[in-house]
Amino acid sequence: MSSKITIGLFGFGVVGEGLYNVINESKIQDAQIKTIVVKDKNKSRSIGKDHFSFDPEDILEDESINLVVELINDAAAAYDIVTTALKRKKNVVSANKKLIAEHLDELIALARENDVSFLYEAAVGGAIPVVRNLEEYYNNDLLTSVEGIVNGTTNYILTQLAAGGTYQETLKTAQELGFAEIDPTLDVDGFDAKFKLTLLLKHAFGVSADYRKIQQIGIRNIKAADAAYAKEKGYKIKLLARAERIEDGVLGYVAPHFITNTNLLYNVNDEFNGIVVEGAFADRQLFYGKGAGSYPTASAVLSDISAIKYAYKYEYKKATDNNLKLSGNFLVKVYVGSEFVELINEIPFVRIDEVFQSEGYSYQTGWVDFSELQKFQLNSIPGLSVIFLPEPILHKSKAKGLEVSKKQYQVEF
Amino acid sequence: MSSKITIGLFGFGVVGEGLYNVINESKIQDAQIKTIVVKDKNKSRSIGKDHFSFDPEDILEDESINLVVELINDAAAAYDIVTTALKRKKNVVSANKKLIAEHLDELIALARENDVSFLYEAAVGGAIPVVRNLEEYYNNDLLTSVEGIVNGTTNYILTQLAAGGTYQETLKTAQELGFAEIDPTLDVDGFDAKFKLTLLLKHAFGVSADYRKIQQIGIRNIKAADAAYAKEKGYKIKLLARAERIEDGVLGYVAPHFITNTNLLYNVNDEFNGIVVEGAFADRQLFYGKGAGSYPTASAVLSDISAIKYAYKYEYKKATDNNLKLSGNFLVKVYVGSEFVELINEIPFVRIDEVFQSEGYSYQTGWVDFSELQKFQLNSIPGLSVIFLPEPILHKSKAKGLEVSKKQYQVEF
Incomplete structure (x- = not known):
């Protein structure tokens, strides 16, 4: 039933290196990394130069490679790699939420046409298995909402703000700790959360949303006075990605929220992620864990690799059944x-x-x-x-x- | 790829009735309940008498029924039903943790011999998809521990004790609210948690444990003075089912614990369940939700029914790979x-x-x-x-x- 997986890996950043170590340490049977393609020839890496190629075709043209794992930052380059790989009937695992949010329907169609798997559990919530659970476990429940803290950087900043820090100080610390990028726009303006929301909308409600049209409000303008207001009222401020079934469709946006301690996300602090799934039958469930980082993300990638051994594919069942659209009413x-x-x-x-x-x-x-x-x-x-x-x-x-x-x-x- | 499911349902208690409603309300395609067998002919039920049969053979002999859903309380009667169904090559979904804990290896072998699915997500953590996640999602991660609050009744009692109630008062309220049975032994002495732990040990670590040999300490003897000690130290008392990889095998027991607020289970209160899975790569993850109740449990049963449409089977991969045993060292x-x-x-x-x-x-x-x-x-x-x-x-x-x-x-x- 299971088949041998020969992996071509693009990217050897924190997640790529994590995956390399995880595969070696967990002694997975029937899965091995054959070729690693990286861009920068001169960058110093933890393993020797002879492990790397620099030409994407070394993977894409290799017929023995049946799985491409794409872990690079550049969404445009990733697009070329992923589409080419799918067209050449290779399975693909990606953690690139920007790429996926931008081209989801096209990539799904390509995977279907070529009868291969395209999986991306690591793109939302890091190690938290939310995509697979929405896809499989809640596929019959009448889901009412999915709401989550899906960006660790902003959650870290907001947690520090609540403890009395200022936005600028806290951002600087986050950058020093490696939680925030030098250009923090994607995180603090809510883009990263919005990319993830686009995937959640698809898997939770079958909604194909153009992420450019989803309203996102970030945390850049939140001030000490707002944090003081929160404290006075017993609230916490959390940047939430929300998708909710409403009368005439589905609501979808990213915005900072004051939440009370009755919200299951109230205790999701620091760089942690949490996602609350609510269904008519299952009631509210919280999934909580590390949303980013080398090993947690690699762990999610690995679970996709493992699923591909059994030819697992997302079915996007709700997209066929529901035909729902975003509503701002x-x-x-x-x-x-x-x-x-x-x-x-x-x-x-x-x-x-x-x-x-x-x-x-x-x-x-x-x-x-x-x-x-x-x-x-x-x-x-x-x-x-x-x-x-x-x-x-x-x-x-x-x-x-x-x-x-x-x-x-x-x-x- | 998916096949039509014709269900024979045993039991129409809270979960059975919940499932009946859930299937009707969620308009599942390709799955219908054909026959419902109950024991008590005279009990008044929410739907008319013509919906019920009283002879198990009405389901077990019916060749058009390809799935038996077993939701009765009596573990001995359930054993006869489940083994007969498996032998007659019917898929089985059960929520009966006692039955499954007592006969797990035998039932797994029967399902294998007859090439049918035997699923029991609802047996642990109600609507929380922990069995499936341990089975599929963490199958390559190096799991280090699984620890959970898996019994809602005792968690409710402990939460009330912490708020100043006495054990006897609180148990009485729990009984009035329907959280606790008239004979609360299975819950308060930790049997229910131990049955669930037996399943977690199997899916997390591949350990076949004789549940009779697992140490369980319940909450029957916990007094106000113990709750006062917890309060003084900033602890909460939680009844935990624990499975943890240790030097020479796996630790497994049920016992009340003082936990600090660094434990992810600290905020799992009242009748809620929470399970923390820790892996070398994925780090700590919390799954939180309703562990019991008509609809949450029915929701988990439904997800199993849905999986059976795709011939999903647990693979018990870790049981083959690990050969680990319980250790008390x-x-x-x-x-x-x-x-x-x-x-x-x-x-x-x-x-x-x-x-x-x-x-x-x-x-x-x-x-x-x-x-x-x-x-x-x-x-x-x-x-x-x-x-x-x-x-x-x-x-x-x-x-x-x-x-x-x-x-x-x-x-x-």
């Missing part, structure tokens, strides 16, 4: 904070619940139409924090009568 | 408390670390040889609490020099 309760009241007033509240103004910092809370919020590039408005409050979203069809005079609280300072 | 650090110092003195401490004596209550902490502890029927010594402390176990091969005079602290009150 709902209202969210948000907290909007800034030093500048003018900035806060830009946000078109449908209803204002609280106003606080002081010379140094002001905020408002209230309900906003999500589709209006989507018109803003909120990461690009420095000094404006937008954080979702714990209240459940309100679908537009049920929001009648919400609009009490929105001007009632507005005061001049 | 280690020392544990324990807390032993009682009103009666004589009872505490029965426990053969290798080293005593703390002694507290007062007229109403006394305790000692220190190291005990686990294989000595195994000689006691600790559930049957009323008034003696034995609770494991958070320190990691110490293998005998590394315990040299631990024996400082064990009498040094002993005083007469």
Whole structure:
């Protein structure tokens, strides 16, 4: 039933090297790395130069290689490698969430046409087996929502902010610890979480979402005053990727949230990831673990390799069954904070619940139409924090009568 | 690839009825319940009498039924049903941890001989997909330990004890809420957790353990004074089922533990279950959710039904690879408390670390040889609490020099 796997590995960064060690240490039967292709000829690596090739064709043209493991950073180069490998009827395992989020439907189609497996458990939640569980285990349950902390860097920063650090200090420490990139944009502006959300939307609800159209709000603008507000209310601030079944489709976005201790993600701190899956029957379940890092990611890659020995393929059953689409037809309760009241007033509240103004910092809370919020590039408005409050979203069809005079609280300072 | 499933259902208790509703509500394609066999002809049920048969042969002799779902309480009757079904080449899904723990190797062999699937995800952790994940996802990782809160009743009682309740009050409330049976022995004495541990040992480490020989200490004797000790130290008391790779095999037992907030199970409260899987590569992962109840359990049964559509079978790969056995060659650090110092003195401490004596209550902490502890029927010594402390176990091969005079602290009150 199981077949011999001969692996061509692209990339020998932290995850690639981790995988190399993991395969050697775990003495997997019937799987061996034949060729490793890397880009930089001069980089010093933990194993000798004779282990490496520099020409992708050394893998792609090798007919004895039946699995390509793609672990490089460059999404464009990865695209060429993965599409070529699939066309040449090689199975592919990838951890490249950007590549996958950008080209998911195309890659799925290519894998199907060529009757090979294309697996990417490591692309979401590192070692946490969320893709496979959504695909297989919850395939009959009536899933209502999937919500997660899927970016360790921002969770680390937010945890430090809650402990009294400033954003800039904390980011610097994260960079020194290797949790954050030198250019942290992908993490702190929510792109990384959004790529992962795109995969979760597909496996949880069968939604094909263009990630460019998914609203993401990052944590770049969150300030000590916001952390103080959270502390006062007993909240924690967490950057959540959310996918939820709503009346006319599926909600999908990335945004910072104030959460209470009734949320299972409340205790997911530091660089850890956690994903809560809620179903009509299974109720809420939390999957918690290391979302990144050399060995945890390599462990997820390895589980894909192992699945390929049994010709396992994702079936995307829900994509066939459901035909659901993203919907922005709902209202969210948000907290909007800034030093500048003018900035806060830009946000078109449908209803204002609280106003606080002081010379140094002001905020408002209230309900906003999500589709209006989507018109803003909120990461690009420095000094404006937008954080979702714990209240459940309100679908537009049920929001009648919400609009009490929105001007009632507005005061001049 | 998928085949049509015609189900014969044994039992229409909370889980059976849940499954019936879940199958109807989730509109599963290609799976239908054809016959339901129950025992009691006169019991009033939520659906009409014409839905039920009373003769097991109505299912077992029906060649059109290719899956038997066994959800009855009586393990002896379940044994007859399951073995007969397997012999007649019917797939079987069961949630009966007692039956499975008692006859696991025999049932596995029967399923193999007859080339059918025998699945039991619902038997451990209710809706939490731990069996399937251990089987498939961690099959190449070097697992180091699996430790869990797998019995919701005792976790509910322990949570209430921590909040100041007494054992008797709390047990009574649990019974009224339907969390605890009228005869709570299976839960409070750790039998239920031990049945589940037997399955975890098999899927995590390939160990075939005779559950009768696994040491289990329940929570029957835990008193308010023990809960006060926990509170003072910042501990929580949790009944843990533990399986851990040690020098000369695998450790496996069920016992109450004091745990600190660095343990991922610290926040698993009330009737919830949590299982922490630790691997050399994947690091620690927590699976958290509802361990029991009609719909969560039915959801797990349903995922097995769905897997059977694709002829999924557990492979018990680690049982073939590892050939590991249970070992009791280690020392544990324990807390032993009682009103009666004589009872505490029965426990053969290798080293005593703390002694507290007062007229109403006394305790000692220190190291005990686990294989000595195994000689006691600790559930049957009323008034003696034995609770494991958070320190990691110490293998005998590394315990040299631990024996400082064990009498040094002993005083007469």
